[in-house]
Amino acid sequence: MAKWGMVIDLEKCTGCQACSSACQMENTRMPGENWQDVLFYDEGKDLKWFPRPCMHCEEPSCVTVCPTRATYKNDDGTVTVDWNRCIGCKYCMIACPYGVRFYMDSKPLVEPDVRTEFPGDGKHTWKPPYRQPESQEDWTHGVGIQPAGVVSKCTFCYHRISQAPDGVADLDEDNPATKEYTPACVRTCPPKARYFGDLDNPDSKVNQLIAEKSGTRLLDHLGNKPQVYYLAGESTSIPGARASKRGG
Amino acid sequence: MNTAVGSKATSGMLLPVTVIGLLVTIGYALSQVLSVGHASFATSSDGVSWGLPVVTYVFLSMTSTGLALVAALGSVFGNRAYYPIVKRCTWLSIATLVGGFTALALELGHPFRMLWAIPTGMQMQSPMFWMGVFYLIVLSLLALKFFKIHSGDWSGKLLGQASVVAEIAALGTLGAAFGMMAMRPAWYGTAIPVSFMLAAMAAGTAAVGFTIYLSHGMDQERMPTPLKGLMQDLFPKIFAATLFAYLTFFVFHNATGVWSNAEGLQVFEDYAGSAFFHLEWIGLVVALYLMANPGTHRQGNMQILAAVLALVALFIGRYEYIVGGQLVPLFKGTWVPELIQYTPSLTEWMVTGAGLFLALAIYAIGDRFLNLGDQPQG
Numbered sequence: 001m002a003k004w005g006m007v008i009d010l011e012k013c014t015g016c017q018a019c020s021s022a023c024q025m026e027n028t029r030m031p032g033e034n035w036q037d038v039l040f041y042d043e044g045k046d047l048k049w050f051p052r053p054c055m056h057c058e059e060p061s062c063v064t065v066c067p068t069r070a071t072y073k074n075d076d077g078t079v080t081v082d083w084n085r086c087i088g089c090k091y092c093m094i095a096c097p098y099g100v101r102f103y104m105d106s107k108p109l110v111e112p113d114v115r116t117e118f119p120g121d122g123k124h125t126w127k128p129p130y131r132q133p134e135s136q137e138d139w140t141h142g143v144g145i146q147p148a149g150v151v152s153k154c155t156f157c158y159h160r161i162s163q164a165p166d167g168v169a170d171l172d173e174d175n176p177a178t179k180e181y182t183p184a185c186v187r188t189c190p191p192k193a194r195y196f197g198d199l200d201n202p203d204s205k206v207n208q209l210i211a212e213k214s215g216t217r218l219l220d221h222l223g224n225k226p227q228v229y230y231l232a233g234e235s236t237s238i239p240g241a242r243a244s245k246r247g248g
Numbered sequence: 249m250n251t252a253v254g255s256k257a258t259s260g261m262l263l264p265v266t267v268i269g270l271l272v273t274i275g276y277a278l279s280q281v282l283s284v285g286h287a288s289f290a291t292s293s294d295g296v297s298w299g300l301p302v303v304t305y306v307f308l309s310m311t312s313t314g315l316a317l318v319a320a321l322g323s324v325f326g327n328r329a330y331y332p333i334v335k336r337c338t339w340l341s342i343a344t345l346v347g348g349f350t351a352l353a354l355e356l357g358h359p360f361r362m363l364w365a366i367p368t369g370m371q372m373q374s375p376m377f378w379m380g381v382f383y384l385i386v387l388s389l390l391a392l393k394f395f396k397i398h399s400g401d402w403s404g405k406l407l408g409q410a411s412v413v414a415e416i417a418a419l420g421t422l423g424a425a426f427g428m429m430a431m432r433p434a435w436y437g438t439a440i441p442v443s444f445m446l447a448a449m450a451a452g453t454a455a456v457g458f459t460i461y462l463s464h465g466m467d468q469e470r471m472p473t474p475l476k477g478l479m480q481d482l483f484p485k486i487f488a489a490t491l492f493a494y495l496t497f498f499v500f501h502n503a504t505g506v507w508s509n510a511e512g513l514q515v516f517e518d519y520a521g522s523a524f525f526h527l528e529w530i531g532l533v534v535a536l537y538l539m540a541n542p543g544t545h546r547q548g549n550m551q552i553l554a555a556v557l558a559l560v561a562l563f564i565g566r567y568e569y570i571v572g573g574q575l576v577p578l579f580k581g582t583w584v585p586e587l588i589q590y591t592p593s594l595t596e597w598m599v600t601g602a603g604l605f606l607a608l609a610i611y612a613i614g615d616r617f618l619n620l621g622d623q624p625q626g
């Protein structure tokens with residue numbers, strides 16, 4: 001079984017947010033609730049950006065705090081939410097150091113409230129004109145239109161990667177054999193700043209990049225051990241813990 | 249034969265007032281939660297996840313533990329001077345816990361799912377799992393203890409001891425649920441569960457003091473002699489001691505937070521400049537002064553004032569700790585303010601009201617029908 005991980009090359013990333021849009025469309029996210037977000041920072045006189053999916057940590061604090069095991073780690077290393085078990089206590093949102101989780105019943109992050117504009121049909125909390133096919137819905141892995149009263153997060157496009165053939169080292173949009181199994185954000189990235197592959201396979205591209213370009217994990221001191229690695233190079237940097245700075 | 253409480257004048261009004269308050273608050277909160285969902289709360293995915301309803305739950309649970317520990321001074325540790333308030337404390341402990349659970353239930357996305365998902369999940373690494381286990385044990389033991397006392401059986405020291413252990417485990421775990429969160433620096437700390445204990449003792453003492461006066465027309469003279477003796481001697485002493493212990497933690501906790509430059513602790517500076525902070529420390533200091541000063545600590549009006557000040561201050565303290573710990577944004581980018589703004593919505597205030605009124609209504613039922621002033625004979 002693969003242990004899926006992602007590498008994001010910050011020197012290639014242009015901050016175009018195509019990954020966010022692709023994720024929105026692929027996973028029927030509500031506006032503003034970006035499982036895959038791009039954060040912007042003021043650094044010196046420059047505006048910098050930083051793409052941030054769920055880190056699918058090796059030691060995920062969201063999993064250990066969840067009182068019902070609704071959030072759990074799959075055999076392939078991904079962390080997903082079982083919407084049939086989630087009680088909406090939001091402890092996982094508290095415990096995630098990366099702020100990548102979303103509660104369905106909150107006030108809308110972007111007006112107008114799309115749940116009112118595209119009302120649901122009972123099973124679904126809303127029904128937008130663009131949406132993931134119902135055949136792909138998998139509530140046990142948090143895939144589909146998010147139901148009421150539960151928390152959601154990036155699944156690494158579990159509905160895609162879980163169908164990948166056994167033994168593949170990388171899921172690459174340029175490879176016709178793996179294209180359909182590649183996460184939407186990776187597949188759509190115009191400058192090809194994202195790589196997705198098996199962290200347990202020494203021959204995978206992701207492992208090669210991590211080794212050759214000093215792959216760095218975000219907030220590594222907290223011990224969550226993300227499975228998303230960043231390549232900062234010489235011209236970019238991993239942002240500090242928080243956007244806010246003491247004293248303004 | 250048991251000794252019944254004297255006056256029922258105030259408690260006669262207490263029940264209808266609290267029931268009306270409960271119906272109004274829970275009616276409004278439920279109507280909003282069922283129609284709008286938690287979008288009627290001021291909490292959000294890019295801001296504060298645990299808002300005023302969680303504060304209410306923690307405050308009431310903490311008070312419940314404090315009450316049970318005060319009761320244990322008589323029923324477990326054998327200080328007979330506390331006997332006049334053991335039954336009242338035990339009932340009030342049940343009432344506040346049920347009020348807290350209600351506030352929490354109104355906050356959860358799927359409260360009924362919790363009933364099967366937690367036992368079948370068995371996630372023993374989660375502080376919240378153990379919190380549920382311990383509070384279930386606590387509630388069961390409290391109910392059993394009250395039933396025995398109400399039946400006139402004041403024996404059962406083992407039951408009392410088990411109850412004390414369960415109470416400490418439950419509240420300690422509740423504190424740990426926050427204190428273990430290293431990713432939230434303003435919450436993190438190994439001493440947090442102990443600080444919850446200190447606050448609980450002060451809150452429990454204040455709560456029983458206030459409700460005793462409620463049940464006796466706000467007048468010490470209407471109390472039976474043993475109870476009056478307690479209120480004039482041990483009550484102010486234990487109240488002052490618990491306030492002093494909590495104040496010591498309060499001073500050093502806030503001083504440490506303000507002094508530190510560590511990321512995530514900026515909220516302490518913000519809090520130290522707020523009106524609520526000043527209300528909190530003034531409330532605690534004045535309450536301590538009133539209970540420590542020989543000229544005031546026996547006076548009924550001063551005890552009532554001290555109890556109210558302490559309860560308000562301790563509620564503010566829970567609010568500032570729980571909400572404040574979430575105000576420094578995580579990874580949210582430049583457009584997020586230095587500190588997140590959070591003002592509870594009307595629905596959240598109604599949830600708080602529902603928890604408090606339910607606790608008081610249950611207390612009032614006990615006060616009217618269950619002779620909470622009973623004492624063992626001999």
